[in-house]
Amino acid sequence: MVSIRKGGRKSSEDYESTPFLAAWWTYLSLAILVAFGYLRDFLRRIGLDKNHSADGRKNMKEFVPVSFESFVDRNILKRVNHCVSRPISSPPTVEVDVLERTSDDGNWHFRLTGRKRRCINLASYNYLGFAENEGPCVDATAHALQLYGAGVCSTRHELGNYRIHEELERTTARFLGVDDAITFGMGFCTNSMNIPVLVGGKGCLILSDEKNHASIVLGARLSGSVIKVFKHNDIDDLEEKLREAIINGRPKTRWAWRKILIIVEGIYSMEGSIVKLLEVIRLKKKYGAYLYLDEAHSIGALGETGRGVTEHWGVDPRDVDIMMGTFTKSFGAAGGYIAGSKELINHLRAYSHSTLYACSMSAPVAQQIISSMKIIMGEDGTDKGKLRIARLATNTRYFRQRLREMGFIVCGDEDSPVVPLLVCVPAKILALVEDLFERNIACAPAVFPATPMTEGRIRMCISASHTRQMLDKVLDSISELGDRMQLKYSL
Amino acid sequence: MAVEDVIVESWYMMQMIQAFLQAPVYHIVIEVLLIVWIIGLLFSKSYRIQERVQLTEKEKEDLLAEWKPEPLVPDTPEDHPALHPRVVSGKAGLKVVVDGKECLNLATLNFLGMLGNKRIEKAANTALYKYGVGSCGPRGFYGTVDVHLDLEDKLAKFTRTEEAILYAYGFATIASAIPAYSKRGDIVFCDEGACFAIQKGLLASRSKVVYFKHNDMEDLERLLKEQAKDDKKDPKKAAVTRRFVLVEGIYLNYGDIVPLPKLVELKYKYKVRIFIEESASFGVLGDNGRGVTEHFGVPIEDIDLISANMEMSLASIGGFCCGDSFVIDHQRLSGQGYCFSASLPPMLSVAASEALLIMEEKPGIFEELRTRCKWLHAKLSSIPGLKVCGEPISPIMHLQLAAPSGHAEDTTKLEIICNECMNQGVALTVARFLEKEEHLVPPPSIRVAVNVELTEDDIDHATSIIANVAKTVL
Numbered sequence: 001m002v003s004i005r006k007g008g009r010k011s012s013e014d015y016e017s018t019p020f021l022a023a024w025w026t027y028l029s030l031a032i033l034v035a036f037g038y039l040r041d042f043l044r045r046i047g048l049d050k051n052h053s054a055d056g057r058k059n060m061k062e063f064v065p066v067s068f069e070s071f072v073d074r075n076i077l078k079r080v081n082h083c084v085s086r087p088i089s090s091p092p093t094v095e096v097d098v099l100e101r102t103s104d105d106g107n108w109h110f111r112l113t114g115r116k117r118r119c120i121n122l123a124s125y126n127y128l129g130f131a132e133n134e135g136p137c138v139d140a141t142a143h144a145l146q147l148y149g150a151g152v153c154s155t156r157h158e159l160g161n162y163r164i165h166e167e168l169e170r171t172t173a174r175f176l177g178v179d180d181a182i183t184f185g186m187g188f189c190t191n192s193m194n195i196p197v198l199v200g201g202k203g204c205l206i207l208s209d210e211k212n213h214a215s216i217v218l219g220a221r222l223s224g225s226v227i228k229v230f231k232h233n234d235i236d237d238l239e240e241k242l243r244e245a246i247i248n249g250r251p252k253t254r255w256a257w258r259k260i261l262i263i264v265e266g267i268y269s270m271e272g273s274i275v276k277l278l279e280v281i282r283l284k285k286k287y288g289a290y291l292y293l294d295e296a297h298s299i300g301a302l303g304e305t306g307r308g309v310t311e312h313w314g315v316d317p318r319d320v321d322i323m324m325g326t327f328t329k330s331f332g333a334a335g336g337y338i339a340g341s342k343e344l345i346n347h348l349r350a351y352s353h354s355t356l357y358a359c360s361m362s363a364p365v366a367q368q369i370i371s372s373m374k375i376i377m378g379e380d381g382t383d384k385g386k387l388r389i390a391r392l393a394t395n396t397r398y399f400r401q402r403l404r405e406m407g408f409i410v411c412g413d414e415d416s417p418v419v420p421l422l423v424c425v426p427a428k429i430l431a432l433v434e435d436l437f438e439r440n441i442a443c444a445p446a447v448f449p450a451t452p453m454t455e456g457r458i459r460m461c462i463s464a465s466h467t468r469q470m471l472d473k474v475l476d477s478i479s480e481l482g483d484r485m486q487l488k489y490s491l
Numbered sequence: 492m493a494v495e496d497v498i499v500e501s502w503y504m505m506q507m508i509q510a511f512l513q514a515p516v517y518h519i520v521i522e523v524l525l526i527v528w529i530i531g532l533l534f535s536k537s538y539r540i541q542e543r544v545q546l547t548e549k550e551k552e553d554l555l556a557e558w559k560p561e562p563l564v565p566d567t568p569e570d571h572p573a574l575h576p577r578v579v580s581g582k583a584g585l586k587v588v589v590d591g592k593e594c595l596n597l598a599t600l601n602f603l604g605m606l607g608n609k610r611i612e613k614a615a616n617t618a619l620y621k622y623g624v625g626s627c628g629p630r631g632f633y634g635t636v637d638v639h640l641d642l643e644d645k646l647a648k649f650t651r652t653e654e655a656i657l658y659a660y661g662f663a664t665i666a667s668a669i670p671a672y673s674k675r676g677d678i679v680f681c682d683e684g685a686c687f688a689i690q691k692g693l694l695a696s697r698s699k700v701v702y703f704k705h706n707d708m709e710d711l712e713r714l715l716k717e718q719a720k721d722d723k724k725d726p727k728k729a730a731v732t733r734r735f736v737l738v739e740g741i742y743l744n745y746g747d748i749v750p751l752p753k754l755v756e757l758k759y760k761y762k763v764r765i766f767i768e769e770s771a772s773f774g775v776l777g778d779n780g781r782g783v784t785e786h787f788g789v790p791i792e793d794i795d796l797i798s799a800n801m802e803m804s805l806a807s808i809g810g811f812c813c814g815d816s817f818v819i820d821h822q823r824l825s826g827q828g829y830c831f832s833a834s835l836p837p838m839l840s841v842a843a844s845e846a847l848l849i850m851e852e853k854p855g856i857f858e859e860l861r862t863r864c865k866w867l868h869a870k871l872s873s874i875p876g877l878k879v880c881g882e883p884i885s886p887i888m889h890l891q892l893a894a895p896s897g898h899a900e901d902t903t904k905l906e907i908i909c910n911e912c913m914n915q916g917v918a919l920t921v922a923r924f925l926e927k928e929e930h931l932v933p934p935p936s937i938r939v940a941v942n943v944e945l946t947e948d949d950i951d952h953a954t955s956i957i958a959n960v961a962k963t964v965l
Contacts (some may be wrong), residue, residue, distance in 0.1 A: 015872065026849040032752065034858045035606050039899070057792065057815070062653065062762055063762045063764065064671060064729075064730065064732060064762065066764070066818075071877060073824060077824075084631045084632070085631050085635050085823075086633060086635065086642055087636065087637050087639075088633055088635065088636055088637070089625035089636070089637045090621075090622070091622045092623070092625075092626060092627040092628060092633060092634070093623070096633065097636060098633070102947045108899070111748055121632040122634050123628060123632045123838075124632070125627050125628055125833075126633070130625075131623050131625055131627045132617070133620055133621055133622060133623040134620070134625050137624075138584065138619060138620065138624070141618055142617060142619055142620070145615055145616055145619065145838075146612060146616075147581060147582070148581065148585075149581055149607050149611075149612065149803075149806070150606075150806065150807055150838065150839055150842035151584045151601075151605070151606050151614045151801075151802060151806035151807045151808060151810075151839075151842065152583070152599075152606075152932045153583065153599040153600045153601040153606055153803060153807070154583065154598065154599040154920075155807055155923075156573075156576065156601065157572070157576065158599070159572060159579055159583055159587065159589065159596070159598045159599050159918060160579075160583075160599075160918040161576040161577060161578055161579060162578070162579050162580070163578055163580050164577070166578065184657055185808065186660035186662075186663060186828075186832060187597060187832065187833065188659075188660075188663060188827075188828055188831060188832035189660055189662055189663055189828075192660075192666075193691075194693075196517065198564065210537045214830075214831040215826055215827075215831060215832075217531075218695060218827060221695070222691065222694055243551070246554060246558045247546065247554050251634045251722075251950060257558075258557055258560065258561045259560045259563065260560060267516065282947065287555065287558075288558060288559060288560050290560070290563050308558070321563055322563075326833075327625075328627060328833040329627065331625075331626045332623060332624055332627065333624050333625045333836070334624075334625050334626075334659065334719055334833060334836050343562075343563075343564055343567070343691065344564050345563035345565060346566050346567040346571075346574055347562075347565065348564075349567075349573045349574060349576075350567045350571045350573040350574065351925060352930070353662075353687065353691070353925065354662070354922050355573065355923055356687075356924070356958070357662060357686070357688065357925075358660065358661065358662040358688075359660075359661055359662075359800075359802040359808060362807075362808050362839060364615075364619070364624070365624060365625075365836060365839075367911060368624040368625070370907055382606060393493050393949070398815055421762065422736050423908045428670055436891075442633060444631075444632040444633070450745075458648040461756070464710060464796065479758055490778070
């Protein structure tokens with residue numbers, strides 16, 4: 001329940017755990033919700049309450065029911081449904097037009113009211129502020145659209161390999177400081193389609209961090225390897241599992257493992273924590289394991305020149321065997337990449353599921369990535385990239401420091417632009433998100449199962465384009481609401 | 492009689508007690524020790540053969556030092572075609588510039604010629620200057636743009652279903668939809684010739700997969716009958732096991748069409764739900780391009796889920812699923828590719844919307860496409876040495892060797908044919924597979940794709956080149 005902080009090295013990521021009273025309230029709230037859930041279900045069954053969940057077709061009554069709406073979905077998640085999936089009608093920059101919706105049947109179905117609300121956007125992953133609808137990137141993208149068209153209709157192995165894809169890969173490799181890179185059309189699929197190619201077949205072990213993203217978990221499962229989970233960012237646990245794996249070998253047969261792959265992320269999106277890369281690399285070199293680093297959130301957002309978590313810790317990127325990342329967050333586009341040695345990339349070019357069976361990246365999207373990457377590297381001849389990175393770092397530190405001073409519990413590393421604020425009690429999370437929205441501030445709630453049961457939080461993503469006034473306005477609102485709802489647990 | 496038995500029993504007991512009292516001491520001592528030992532054995536830790544001998548620290552360090560992993564990746568042969576891919580410059584429309592040479596495009600899956608359509612590009616351009624490129628978030632966290640809702644609406648109306656859900660990538664669509672419905676313990680009857688994305692979806696779902704022979708409804712019926720027999724033996728388990736049949740509208744790997752009316756019959760007879768993957772038949776079959784259901788006149792309500800990617804007829808990126816609200820809404824919480832991935836970039840969504848509008852405005856385009864397919868099919872069938880696999884009205888046809896030998900040489904011959912055709916101005920591609928990963932590798936073939944913009948002259952010209960090249964190579 002209340003987590004006891006392990007003794008040992010203090011990294012800037014340690015934060016206080018859920019206060020006892022908050023944890024107690026959380027469990028009580030959940031118990032009340034569940035009790036009401038049962039009551040509502042009972043009322044629905046006897047017909048006193050309207051049953052909004054759709055049923056199967058009348059002519060399929062004899063089929064085995066595919067009863068989808070689970071208890072949690074029907075009774076708990078539907079209550080907060082109005083806070084998720086809010087549609088927008090502008091680019092996801094720092095100020096976004098959110099379309100208002102209303103529901104006539106208790107959040108089961110929505111309709112748009114036609115009104116818009118301009119909010120400060122703390123929910124979109126727009127770290128360097130490239131999610132704009134004007135500027136040199138967008139102009140270059142429009143030109144690529146004219147030149148290549150929107151779609152591709154073919155795979156990389158067939159006729160989907162454009163000159164712009166090759167340019168993108170060269171630029172990515174140069175940006176990261178490695179030999180070669182390969183890009184894919186979707187970030188999620190980059191993990192799920194390539195981890196099976198790297199550790200496919202029997203006899204491989206994957207050591208995966210507890211808080212790894214769903215795409216990594218899916219890729220690891222599809223690979224068919226044995227998966228062992230180590231505690232989040234816990235180097236001692238990882239070392240123990242590595243030693244135990246090598247000494248004891250495979251289960252049952254005790255043969256040696258063919259390969260051991262450690263999979264970690266640069267910044268964890270729900271925790272805001274940065275991986276302890278120096279120690280992980282030390283372990284990897286000591287024991288001979290391979291390292292897969294998923295930099296979905298950290299590429300472009302960390303480091304002096306935006307090169308990601310390797311630059312943040314001062315690590316040579318060639319020490320990481322497989323560097324993976326996505327272009328969705330800091331580059332304002334879509335897609336993913338894997339970068340590393342020439343042999344690795346050649347193997348992926350030949351055998352990746354994506355290059356053989358999935359459509360290649362859309363050409364205008366590839367152009368957007370090339371333009372934004374060149375700006376970050378300073379190759380466009382200006383220092384706009386440097387300024388963006390510096391502003392992001394300043395904004396992040398300022399925002400986190402002010403929140404800490406106010407007395408909130410803020411998770412994660414102090415350099416991480418993902419700022420989760422611990423709220424714990426489900427009703428307070430909902431109230432905070434709604435009240436912030438009333439004050440025209442958009443942020444995202446994160447609850448079980450994405451986080452532990454008693455550590456529900458709201459998550460805010462800082463962008464380089466946020467101005468000091470915007471951040472101050474947000475901080476003042478959060479402070480006021482925090483006082484009202486007694487969220488300043490740290491005081 | 493019972494009383495006599497009791498008296499006899501008690502007399503035996505008396506004898507035993509007497510014997511016990513008269514036994515020598517050492518005998519009793521041995522017996523007691525034996526009993527104590529047996530009890531001791533019963534309660535002690537059982538001896539397990541796998542019980543690891545405790546290793547000393549030195550031995551552990553030795554093991555750690557000795558262990559050497561395999562290389563991360565094996566060496567890729569230098570001449571692998573993936574390391575020397577063809578490079579396309581400019582748009583891959585009807586004419587495409589490959590490695591500097593302009594060719595007639597019979598390789599990309601751009602059936603309705605939407606790639607390169609000026610109207611679509613204009614709409615996408617407007618969307619680009621309104622929304623930027625990326626949507627920077629998943630659908631749940633402010634990544635839902637109004638154009639997504641608009642496209643979902645349009646798709647639902649076009650396919651005449653209740654709801655549609657949009658995915659950001661074609662491959663992820665069916666690969667996320669299957670595990671959302673079919674879980675461990677459920678049974679999926681899948682066609683042998685299903686494409687790779689379906690196979691990955693089935694693997695992710697952990698359900699029991701039963702493959703039936705490609706497009707063979709009798710084989711499917713046989714398997715369904717067997718399953719029904721098994722169900723009778725265990726009705727309790729059968730009552731909670733969901734059953735699905737997974738087919739494609741037009742098979743990407745074979746070019747043939749699923750016999751849908753027979754399948755619907757089987758559905759109601761054996762109580763299985765039908766999922767159809769319509770990537771290659773959406774925008775191709777049917778009077779209005781609604782797909783295989785319209786082609787056969789089967790009411791769409793009989794199909795439980797239709798999944799399609801927008802990377803073929805609609806010439807955009809992404810995919811969608813459509814069906815009853817009851818079925819589709821479920822994916823908004825359990826479709827992994829929907830919940831955990833950033834949404835489709837708005838300009839690509841608008842490109843698909845515009846393509847859909849064009850399809851609605853020009854319903855004659857589908858019959859034109861099918862006519863060209865029939866022409867090409869007829870012309871290609873007359874080439875000696877090669878045979879055409881696939882329905883005449885399917886825009887995907889596979890050119891196989893009429894007399895195939897072993898696997899590797901056939902693929903090499905077909906590659907040579909493709910390269911030579913490319914040199915002479917016709918772009919073709921060999922269908923590529925990951926042999927070790929596929930459930931059933933189709934025979935080596937050249938995949939030919941028809942574009943509605945092809946003229947009869949183009950088709951004649953292309954087929955004569957292919958015929959000449961085939962003659963010289965084979």
